[in-house]
Amino acid sequence: MAGNVEPLSPRAKLAVTAGRAAAAVSRVAGRGSGSVIGGKVALRLDPDLLARLARHLDVVLVSATNGKTTTTRLIAEALRANGGVVSNALGANMPAGITSALAGGSESQYGVIEVDEKYLAGVAVDVAPKAIALLNLSRDQLDRAGETRMLAEKWREGLSGSKAIIIANADDPLVVWAASGSPNVVWVAAGQEWKDDAWSCPSCGGVMQRPGDDWFCAECGFRRPTPSWALSGDHVLDPNGTAWPIHLQLPGRANKANATSSAAVAAAFGVSPQVALERMYSVAAVAGRYDVVSYQGRDIRLLLAKNPAGWLETFSLIDPPPGPVILAVNARGADGTDTSWLWDVDFSRLAGHPIALIGDRRLDLAVRLEVAGVDFQVYESAEEAVRMCPPGRIEAIANYTSFQDLRRVVGN
Amino acid sequence: MADANLRVVWIYPDLLSTYGDQGNVLVVERRARQRGLEVQRMDVRSDQQLPTSGDIYLIGGGEDRPQRLAAERLYRDGGLNRAVANGAIVFSVCAGYQILGHEFVNDQGARQAGLGLLDVTSTRGTDQRCVGDVLGDMDSRLGLPQLTGFENHQGITHLGPTARPLAQVRLGQGNGTGDGTEGAWNDTVFGTYMHGPVLARNPQIADVLLKLALDVNALPNVDDRWYEALRGERITAATQPG
Numbered sequence: 001m002a003g004n005v006e007p008l009s010p011r012a013k014l015a016v017t018a019g020r021a022a023a024a025v026s027r028v029a030g031r032g033s034g035s036v037i038g039g040k041v042a043l044r045l046d047p048d049l050l051a052r053l054a055r056h057l058d059v060v061l062v063s064a065t066n067g068k069t070t071t072t073r074l075i076a077e078a079l080r081a082n083g084g085v086v087s088n089a090l091g092a093n094m095p096a097g098i099t100s101a102l103a104g105g106s107e108s109q110y111g112v113i114e115v116d117e118k119y120l121a122g123v124a125v126d127v128a129p130k131a132i133a134l135l136n137l138s139r140d141q142l143d144r145a146g147e148t149r150m151l152a153e154k155w156r157e158g159l160s161g162s163k164a165i166i167i168a169n170a171d172d173p174l175v176v177w178a179a180s181g182s183p184n185v186v187w188v189a190a191g192q193e194w195k196d197d198a199w200s201c202p203s204c205g206g207v208m209q210r211p212g213d214d215w216f217c218a219e220c221g222f223r224r225p226t227p228s229w230a231l232s233g234d235h236v237l238d239p240n241g242t243a244w245p246i247h248l249q250l251p252g253r254a255n256k257a258n259a260t261s262s263a264a265v266a267a268a269f270g271v272s273p274q275v276a277l278e279r280m281y282s283v284a285a286v287a288g289r290y291d292v293v294s295y296q297g298r299d300i301r302l303l304l305a306k307n308p309a310g311w312l313e314t315f316s317l318i319d320p321p322p323g324p325v326i327l328a329v330n331a332r333g334a335d336g337t338d339t340s341w342l343w344d345v346d347f348s349r350l351a352g353h354p355i356a357l358i359g360d361r362r363l364d365l366a367v368r369l370e371v372a373g374v375d376f377q378v379y380e381s382a383e384e385a386v387r388m389c390p391p392g393r394i395e396a397i398a399n400y401t402s403f404q405d406l407r408r409v410v411g412n
Numbered sequence: 413m414a415d416a417n418l419r420v421v422w423i424y425p426d427l428l429s430t431y432g433d434q435g436n437v438l439v440v441e442r443r444a445r446q447r448g449l450e451v452q453r454m455d456v457r458s459d460q461q462l463p464t465s466g467d468i469y470l471i472g473g474g475e476d477r478p479q480r481l482a483a484e485r486l487y488r489d490g491g492l493n494r495a496v497a498n499g500a501i502v503f504s505v506c507a508g509y510q511i512l513g514h515e516f517v518n519d520q521g522a523r524q525a526g527l528g529l530l531d532v533t534s535t536r537g538t539d540q541r542c543v544g545d546v547l548g549d550m551d552s553r554l555g556l557p558q559l560t561g562f563e564n565h566q567g568i569t570h571l572g573p574t575a576r577p578l579a580q581v582r583l584g585q586g587n588g589t590g591d592g593t594e595g596a597w598n599d600t601v602f603g604t605y606m607h608g609p610v611l612a613r614n615p616q617i618a619d620v621l622l623k624l625a626l627d628v629n630a631l632p633n634v635d636d637r638w639y640e641a642l643r644g645e646r647i648t649a650a651t652q653p654g
């Protein structure tokens with residue numbers, strides 16, 4: 001165990017203690033777990049605290065538009081084969097939340113940290129990670145997140161001087177653009193169903209050619225790198241070409257992709273694919289996502305999808321018709337206040353399912369589905385929607401705050 | 413009208429389809445089919461030649477670099493100008509709206525020539541981005557109900573004498589010129605800063621495009637129940653902030 005080789009300075013210790021106190025106050029006041037407020041207080045007392053806390057750890061950063069919370073969990077489980085892990089497992093992924101999480105792990109060997117896309121470049125400088133996993137980039141919260149390609153550009157600039165091993169998805173041109181300026185990249189063919197943010201070459205602006213699984217720009221020669229790891233059906237192919245079976249409790253292609261990237265990260269720390277993948281089986285649900293909850297005599301599977309790419313991956317994992325599907329969409333602050341993205345989601349793929357619409361913005365969904373020519377019912381509440389579904393399994397797909405609302409209603 | 417064929421062209425989805433504006437294409441398509449029209453939808457990427465035989469052309473919003481590339485390629489292609497000369501209808505949003513004007517300021521801070529299909533000139537605002545729900549009164553010549561949309565832009569668009577404002581905003585920024593105008597039109601070419609997408613929020617505008625393209629004064633009614641419910645909700649939400 002690496003532990004604390006070098007003790008924290010008195011100032012850093014004070015900052016950690018003050019942060020814990022603030023977190024406790026916040027918890028008592030009923031304002032959530034308190035991790036963010038604790039981290040904020042601590043960072044104000046000692047701005048270098050994040051860097052100092054990380055110095056004692058082998059740090060892995062995980063960033064992406066989708067799948068970063070789950071992948072962080074999978075990597076953490078895999079690395080626990082070798083030693084203690086501290087992680088921001090609840091998804092508090094900005095500097096304050098990360099600081100707070102690391103402050104709780106003074107005895108750990110590894111820090112496995114999910115980082116918000118906008119903060120990745122900065123956090124990567126602060127914590128000098130050993131590895132960085134980049135899964136995908138796509139449009140998300142366009143009313144405030146800014147441009148997707150600009151984000152890739154920021155990653156590229158921020159990571160160009162990094163000594164970390166970058167484990168990056170070779171199937172996402174924006175991720176490849178972000179990673180390919182770095183000297184030490186492990187390419188993973190993890191797939192990316194959503195393609196609509198990378199038809200334009202991130203390097204030169206040419207039109208991307210995408211025959212089959214390949215992609216390239218005919219104008220500047222920017223092209224898909226040769227991957228050393230790959231997701232192939234239900235298996236991970238390692239750099240020797242050996243196929244390792246994936247056994248997950250988590251559903252869907254996207255989680256197999258997350259497991260593949262996680263296996264590549266684990267291998268960078270000496271954990272074999274076999275051990276890593278076996279350990280990943282223990283992850284059943286991540287902050288309520290993928291949980292199946294019994295409610296009113298129905299089994300409701302809770303699925304979180306926050307943006308077009310996420311909804312697309314979610315449609316591909318739900319049970320086929322005629323099972324009912326509940327769709328829930330809000331547009332509160334944490335969701336982004338613009339609902340236009342619903343029109344980038346192909347809802348015709350839900351044809352054949354009985355569909356119930358709920359959430360603050362159920363009428364936006366109603367017009368969207370009307371135009372898609374898909375039948376639906378609109379309900380005032382989740383309780384009512386569930387009551388109208390026949391007993392049995394229900395798939396419930398929700399964006400961020402509507403997911404939290406739904407969890408409260410069904411008692412998850 | 414039953415065997416009429418409507419050609420709808422979606423311009424450069426590889427560059428200008430970032431803010432859900434392909435919803436405008438879907439709404440036009442759907443409402444045409446509901447009237448018994450056969451619709452041929454053509455999605456034209458920026459490495460393809462733009463067909464000049466379309467009836468309705470739609471172009472959406474996008475990020476700053478794709479906007480520059482789209483304007484360069486459309487300018488070089490020349491097809492949209494020929495289509496408009498042939499009587500085609502064009503509906504444009506945000507970055508696409510700016511491209512249809514005489515000039516706009518691109519991602520490199522340079523003034524770039526547009527297609528000159530609308531008598532407008534755009535610059536870049538220095539204030540914060542305009543983001544949020546918009547409510548306005550449509551140009552009285554269009555005889556349409558209130559405009560509702562969602563804006564997310566930093567552009568400022570000035571109208572010349574041959575362009576009419578599409579609407580006068582009650583809430584929101586619109587063209588960003590401070591005079592409350594929003595969008596522009598000139599009988600066959602329309603531009604707006606509204607997302608939402610705007611034709612899902614205002615299906616009556618989609619019907620105007622269809623009537624112009626088909627050269628008819630009226631269209632059979634369709635079931636607008638959900639559109640009306642959404643409009644009512646968004647208009648109420650815009651007027652009762654918080």
Ligand SMILES: [Zn+2]
Nearest residue numbers: 201204217220
């Ligand atoms: Zn290129």
